[in-house]
Amino acid sequence: MQPSPHSLSSEAKRQRFLYLALVSMPLGISWMNSWGIHLSLWGCPLMKWIGIPCMGWGLTRSFYATAKGDLSAAANFHLFGPFLFLGFAIATVYWSVELLSGQRFQGFYVTWIKRQRVWLFSFLLILGYHFTRLIILYNGGTLQQWIRASIVGQWFSLN
Numbered sequence: 001m002q003p004s005p006h007s008l009s010s011e012a013k014r015q016r017f018l019y020l021a022l023v024s025m026p027l028g029i030s031w032m033n034s035w036g037i038h039l040s041l042w043g044c045p046l047m048k049w050i051g052i053p054c055m056g057w058g059l060t061r062s063f064y065a066t067a068k069g070d071l072s073a074a075a076n077f078h079l080f081g082p083f084l085f086l087g088f089a090i091a092t093v094y095w096s097v098e099l100l101s102g103q104r105f106q107g108f109y110v111t112w113i114k115r116q117r118v119w120l121f122s123f124l125l126i127l128g129y130h131f132t133r134l135i136i137l138y139n140g141g142t143l144q145q146w147i148r149a150s151i152v153g154q155w156f157s158l159n
Helices: 010-035 045-050 060-069 071-077 079-100 109-114 116-139 142-149 151-158
Strands: none
Touching: 010 060, 010 079, 045 151, 060 079, 071 079, 079 109, 109 142, 116 142
């Protein structure tokens, strides 16, 4: 008997297990945190070294708040956190169903997500949001304090 053209090969199954692990891990850590199980995460190396937060600044706290159902706090930590959390949840279900059924699915969103324009637009949107946050931090004097308190900032203040 010949396999269906939509059947997942063993390589495709391995790939989906990897994808599933990558998208479900942040969800699992967030839900564990909402139940009181706190894992120590390493933090942002960019922030530690130079004092400037990266584009993902606040995403962990946003995921934690989303897992608790506090969408207002989640949006305050990072505007795109709840949307990314939802995307991860949908991807977790999608890849789980594919793996359980052994069949490849092709929803309208799969072709939409593969478009380069979608990725470019998303990147530019998040970049614009990040620069807006940095400008607000700079105008309030917080960014300068963080830079001075960073490892590189401390090194320059000693010389």
